[in-house]
């Protein structure tokens with residue numbers, strides 16, 4: 342597991358994110374950093390939106 346601290350510094354999760362914002366954040370996060378794997382629930386939301394990770 343490796344944290345991409347630079348990416349985290351420039352990509353903060355909004356304070357009260359909507360599900361859409363969370364999905365966008367997690368998709369971008371998965372592409373740039375591997376500190377936290379996508380969990381089942383978030384993966385379900387991503388699949389529901391037909392986003393490729």
Ligand SMILES: [Zn+2]
Pocket residue numbers: 344345349370374375376377
């Ligand atoms: Zn991360």
